[in-house]
Amino acid sequence: MSQPVATLRLHGYPVSNYHNIVRAVLLEKGAPHEVVLTGAAKDPDFIARSPMGKIPFLETADGDIAETVAIIEYLEDILPSPALLPTDPFARAKVRQVINIMQCYVEGTARTLYPGVFMNGENSANTEQAAQAMLERAIAALRHLVKPAPFLMGDTLSLADIFAFYCFELVERVMQFSFGQSIIAATDLTAWHDMMAKRASSQLILAEFAPAFAQYLRNHGAAYPIEEHSHA
Numbered sequence: 001m002s003q004p005v006a007t008l009r010l011h012g013y014p015v016s017n018y019h020n021i022v023r024a025v026l027l028e029k030g031a032p033h034e035v036v037l038t039g040a041a042k043d044p045d046f047i048a049r050s051p052m053g054k055i056p057f058l059e060t061a062d063g064d065i066a067e068t069v070a071i072i073e074y075l076e077d078i079l080p081s082p083a084l085l086p087t088d089p090f091a092r093a094k095v096r097q098v099i100n101i102m103q104c105y106v107e108g109t110a111r112t113l114y115p116g117v118f119m120n121g122e123n124s125a126n127t128e129q130a131a132q133a134m135l136e137r138a139i140a141a142l143r144h145l146v147k148p149a150p151f152l153m154g155d156t157l158s159l160a161d162i163f164a165f166y167c168f169e170l171v172e173r174v175m176q177f178s179f180g181q182s183i184i185a186a187t188d189l190t191a192w193h194d195m196m197a198k199r200a201s202s203q204l205i206l207a208e209f210a211p212a213f214a215q216y217l218r219n220h221g222a223a224y225p226i227e228e229h230s231h232a
Contacts, residue, residue, distance in 0.1 A: 011038040011049075012056030014208040015216045017107065017166040018068040019056040024162045025072045027201035029079045069099065072159055084159045095153055098145055098160040105138040106183070107167040110174040117177050118170075120221035132179055139186045148192040164189075165196045169209070177224055 010026065010033055012019030026033045040046075042053045050057040050066040057066040058074070065071050076085050085092050109131050115121030146152040152160045168184055175183045184193050196202055217226045 007059075007061045008033040009036050009059035010034070010056055011036045011059060013037050013039060014205065014212045016055055017170050018054075020166040020169070020205050020209065021068055021163055022056050022058065022071050022075075023205055024166065024201045025075050025084065025159070027204065028084065028157065028162070028199075029075065029082060031075070031079055069103070072163075076159070082157075084157065084162070086153070086158070091153070094145070095158050095160045098142070098152060099163045101138055101141055101145070102160075102164050102167045105134055105141070106171055109134040109138065110171040113174050113178055117174050117224050118217065118220060118222045120223075123178070128178060135175065135183065139183060142187045142189075146187070146189070148189065150192065150195055152189075152192065161192075161196060165193070165202065166205075168193065169206075173224065 008026065008031060010019070010022055012022070012035070014020060014023075023035065036059075038055055040050075040054050047053055049059075049064045052066065054066065056068065056071065057064050058071045060074075065074055072084075076083070085095055112127055112131050113123050116123030146160075149155055151157050152164060168189075171183055175181045184190055197206070214226050216222075217224055
């Protein structure tokens with residue numbers, strides 16, 4: 001069914017890299033939308049809209065869609081211009097491959113360290129060692145797969161760029177804090193990251209992220225320092 005873009009409402013909040021990925025896609029496509037500040041919840045009303053109880057979810061005229069990858073592919077379907085996926089099937093699959101690595105092996109692995117970094121918890125030595133080993137594998141995979149020219153998958157912006165940029169926003173902090181290492185430098189993506197950070201959509205989203213993230217750290221008694229950091 002055709003989607004009137006003016007009805008799109010993004011439910012989430014700007015500490016979430018997944019919320020920010022969807023927000024960036026909406027902005028890059030120039031799609032009219034409303035942001036509804038919403039936290040994850042487990043009450044029946046929320047679960048009815050986002051069955052895993054997570055953010056973000058997208059409210060559309062046809063109903064709600066949860067899970068970030070499903071949302072951004074839906075947006076690509078209903079808002080085909082500017083295109084954020086290549087038309088060639090193989091090239092589209094390679095974009096999805098990078099997204100999958102970022103979600104499952106980079107961001108998903110770093111998330112196991114959130115308790116001792118962004119919350120008032122501790123990470124065991126075994127957890128840190130397992131995370132570091134998986135992140136090293138993921139870094140090697142990304143170095144093999146992406147050769148910015150100037151974007152990750154060629155000369156045009158794709159969903160891979162947006163997904164990676166906002167995952168790196170938190171993973172970089174985790175890597176620096178836990179291991180004293182930069183995933184951006186390790187993947188040879190410093191110039192790409194600097195270019196992405198200058199985009200108008202990035203500037204807007206990062207300005208929303210900074211105060212929300214600082215408040216999140218305060219609320220959770222995080223070990224990670226609250227003062228502003230730059231990893232460009």
